[in-house]
Amino acid sequence: MKCQQCCASKSPLARRLQLKKQKEAEEAEAKARPKQIVVTPQSLLYNYDDVSAMAEYILRTCRIRPKFGVVCSTVLSSMVNMIENPVDIPFRDIPQFPVSPVDGHDNKLVVGTLMGATVIAMQGRIHAYEGFELASCTVPVHVMKLCGVKYVFFTSAAGAVNPGYAVGDIMLIKDHINLFGMMGSSPLIGRHDSRFGGPCVSMVNAYDNYLLERGMEIGKSLGYQECLRTGVFACLGSPSYETEAEQKILSLLGVDAVGMSLVHEVIVAHHCGLRVFSFVLITVSGFGEDEDPAVVNPESFLRQQQYACNELIARLIYDIQNDL
Numbered sequence: 001m002k003c004q005q006c007c008a009s010k011s012p013l014a015r016r017l018q019l020k021k022q023k024e025a026e027e028a029e030a031k032a033r034p035k036q037i038v039v040t041p042q043s044l045l046y047n048y049d050d051v052s053a054m055a056e057y058i059l060r061t062c063r064i065r066p067k068f069g070v071v072c073s074t075v076l077s078s079m080v081n082m083i084e085n086p087v088d089i090p091f092r093d094i095p096q097f098p099v100s101p102v103d104g105h106d107n108k109l110v111v112g113t114l115m116g117a118t119v120i121a122m123q124g125r126i127h128a129y130e131g132f133e134l135a136s137c138t139v140p141v142h143v144m145k146l147c148g149v150k151y152v153f154f155t156s157a158a159g160a161v162n163p164g165y166a167v168g169d170i171m172l173i174k175d176h177i178n179l180f181g182m183m184g185s186s187p188l189i190g191r192h193d194s195r196f197g198g199p200c201v202s203m204v205n206a207y208d209n210y211l212l213e214r215g216m217e218i219g220k221s222l223g224y225q226e227c228l229r230t231g232v233f234a235c236l237g238s239p240s241y242e243t244e245a246e247q248k249i250l251s252l253l254g255v256d257a258v259g260m261s262l263v264h265e266v267i268v269a270h271h272c273g274l275r276v277f278s279f280v281l282i283t284v285s286g287f288g289e290d291e292d293p294a295v296v297n298p299e300s301f302l303r304q305q306q307y308a309c310n311e312l313i314a315r316l317i318y319d320i321q322n323d324l
C-alpha cells in the first residue's frame with residue numbers, strides 16, 4: 001500500500017526504471033538459485049511405444065508369436081540348442097534394445113519352437129554390474145510381454161550361501177530378498193503405465209506356486225532329486241563376489257543363494273502379469289572354503305547339470321503346453 005502510494009507519486013519513467021530494476025534483481029536471484037536436476041525415473045526410460053517398436057520388430061522378423069519366454073544364464077546358454085526352426089535376432093538389430101558390452105555374452109534372441117510350443121529365449125542378459133540401469137536390464141521382459149509371452153522362465157548362475165548346497169545343485173526359487181529394492185532402486189520407480197501394471201505390485205505368488213510344484217515333480221521324475229533344492233535368492237549389485245563376512249550376513253537374512261541378476265526381472269514380469277518359474281545353477285559353494293567364485297568349476301560336472309537344467313525347462317514347457 002505504502003509502495004503504491006510512493007510509486008503513484010513518481011513519473012511514468014521512474015516507475016518503468018523501478019520495474020526494470022526489480023525484474024533484473026529477480027532474474028539474478030533465479031540464476032543464483034541451485035538448479036534442481038530432475039533425473040528420468042526408471043519407469044520412463046523405455047515408454048510403451050518404445051517397447052512396442054521392439055516387439056513389432058521381433059514379431060516381423062520371426063513370424064512366430066511366442067507363448068514362453070526363457071532368460072538364459074551365461075552358463076545355461078546351451079538351452080537355445082534345443083529350439084527347433086530357430087530364428088536368431090541379435091540385440092543390436094532391435095531398435096533401442098540394450099546390448100551387453102561384456103565379452104562372451106551372446107547378445108541375441110532365439111525364437112522358434114520347443115516341445116511343440118512357441119518360445120523366445122534370450123541368450124545372454126543385461127546385468128546392472130555392466131553399468132546399465134535396472135530398466136535396461138528388465139526391458140526385455142516387457143518386450144516379451146508385448147510379443148505375447150504368457151510364461152517366463154528365468155535362470156541364473158549362483159553362489160551358494162546355504163552351507164548344505166553343493167556345486168551343481170539346482171535351486172528352484174521360491175522367494176527372494178530384493179536388496180536393490182530395499183535400497184530404493186527398482187525398474188518400476190517413476191510414473192507407471194497401466195498397460196504394464198499398477199503403481200505398486202504385490203509379490204504374493206511372484207514365483208508361481210503351481211509352476212514351482214510342477215518343476216519339483218518333474219525334476220524328481222527325471223531323477224534329479226539328489227541335487228534339487230528350493231530356496232531364497234538374492235541379487236548382488238556389484239561385480240565383486242561376496243566376501244566371507246557378507247556371506248554370513250546373507251545367511252542370517254535367510255538367503256540360500258546369490259547371483260547378479262534375475263530378481264528385478266522377476267519383479268517386472270510379475271508386475272505385468274507373466275507367470276514366472278525361476279531356478280539357479282549353483283556354480284560355486286564357497287561357504288567358509290578357500291574357493292575363488294570367479295572360477296566356474298568343475299567343468300564336466302557342470303556340463304551334466306546344464307543338461308539337467310535344459311531337460312527341466314523342456315519338460316515343464318511340454319507339460320504346460322499340453323495341460324498335463
Ligand SMILES: O=P(O)(O)O[C@@H]1C[C@H](O)[C@@H](CO)O1
Nearest residue numbers: 072073074156157259260261
Ligand atoms: O546370466 P547370469 O546372471 O547367470 O550371469 C553370470 C553369473 C553372474 O551373475 C555373472 C558373473 O559371473 O554372470
